[in-house]
Amino acid sequence: MLDDSLLDDPAALQRADRDHALLALAGAGARIRTALRQARAAGLAELRPDGRPRGILVAGHGSALTAGQALAALAGTGTLVQPLPPVDALSAALFSDGLSWQLPGWAGPLDLVVLASADGTETGLISLAEQAYARGCAIAVIAPEGRPLAEAALQVRGLPLPYVPSATAEDEAEQPAGAAEPDLPSEDFGAFWAHLTPLLALADRIGVLAAPARELEATADLLDELAVRHRPDAAAYRNPAKDLAAQLAGTVPLLWSEGPVAAVAAERFTAMLADRAGRPAVAGQLPEVLSAHRGMITGRLGAGADAGDFFRDRVDEPDPLAVQVLLLRHTPPEEGTADGGAEGTGNPAEPPSAPEPGPATPTVRRARRLAADHEVRLTELAGTRTLPLHALAELIALTDFAAAYLGLAEQH
Known part of the structure; x- marks a missing residue:
């Protein structure tokens, strides 16, 4: 069971994090710089x-x-x-x-x-x-x-x-x-x-x-910024990774992705949820996932608890599992607009504003409609940076930290 209080207790998170997963994530930018330096050597x-x-x-x-x-x-x-x-x-x-x-x-x-x-x-x-x-x-x-x-x-x-x-x-x-x-x-x-x-x-x-090296170094800088944004002492309501971890509690996530960059992030998130949180997740790419996962959307997990047995005593029952959809996308800004915050907010401690989903393709619109028709929650996780590598870093940082927080909160 998820211990919500742990997410807002940095000292308890540090004690629970025995294998230093959060520290390893925070050091991703430093490892890129060191790897570049050693590759040159x-x-x-x-x-x-x-x-x-x-x-x-x-x-x-x-x-x-x-x-x-x-x-x-x-x-x-x-x-x-x-x-x-x-x-x-x-x-x-x-x-x-x-x-x-x-x-x-x-x-x-x-x-x-x-x-x-x-x-x-x-x-x-x-x-x-x-x-x-x-x-x-x-x-x-x-x-x-x-x-x-x-x-x-x-x-x-x-x-x-x-x-x-x-x-x-x-x-x-x-x-x-x-x-x-x-x-x-x-x-x-x-x-x-x-x-x-x-x-x-x-x-x-x-x-x-x-x-080029300058692009990889910029990726390291971006990962540093994201590590501050997702840091353990940021309150859950201001930390997107903690918010995502709390949202995943009691659910089986269906990780739908649009495009090759988002597909890599979805596969990575599946592996991290299994390894760090002991949680199953199912990944797939649009549009084929709409038919491959349809049975889970329309079946018992999609419908939540058994509504036909409304009057049974539920006091001692655990919360029922339900599926939810996380739609991972790369949504770079349109030409002539701001670069989705690629240069940072100026104050990484401030909570990030939710990125606009961007222009929806017909396949994305169909995915949204399928989830809405069956009352399944669908949340979009968007990599908004123009460069695909930076969008990948944005998605992986969020989902890696979320998997770490979920594992720590559920095993505490």
Whole structure:
């Protein structure tokens, strides 16, 4: 059950946040800056590509895969970008040790394989590096320095790019062995940006998309601003992330998205709700989700409690679960208007005004009508920045903090 009082008690939130999730989120901007600095030190600026690759394969698991999805969304259709998940999980002492990957049959000398890992010890990724080398693929590795995967990059003539660990990594490493279930590993909350930053810097260098250092630094500044906006000591009624967490209590959220950027944020939110709050959510993209989720809208969860048994005693019953729709969109301002607050409000402590939903497509109008017809709450979460990367940061910051607050309040 959600403890609403905890959301307005910063000291209690700090005590409940034993794995420093809120601190990791607040440090996202700093990790982008550090990752950029270390990528330059690793020699990325001296890279002289022969041309743009035919395809980019991003291999990893967890946030590394989500970073690959984000790169695909931001790159568009100019270059094939394919996240490469593990294909098997063999018995091993640690979950990551048993994972294995396989290159698709078409991968070859025209393609770039990026191996991304926050741990840097996965033997399956090292084997994949050998596969890629045998096929003549270009190789890049995002992993902590000194780890086996980073060292393997040198053996296969790959480009090593450092992974920036969280500021709390040492504290997490000091936890006793066996404290966590080895087959259910918990991931660093800020790993997404530590993976995505060197991936974007590399993509910019090889001409896949325009992501210059100044744009990434502006993203870091934006994440700093959003961290202040969603900070623990901001009252719930002035903190959009706390408000969203409270709204999610007692519901099964249907995360509908319009466009590739919003789809990445919805998938990320699904994973964070499961990992940090132990809550199920179902994600899908418009317009196909309107038919795929229709049964949940029109069924018992959509209708709420059983109205046919109106006179039964409900005093000792828990609140019934109900579905609600969160519609994630990228709604940049129209040409000639203000940039949705891209430069900040001037006072990040002030509560943000709710962004205008923006021009609605016919599909969005249909989604709103479907929810209204069945009395299902629909809330729109809008990334209003013009640049897709900044809109992605806006959506992910809000939903990451909301997942963290929901988990802390329900487990307190």
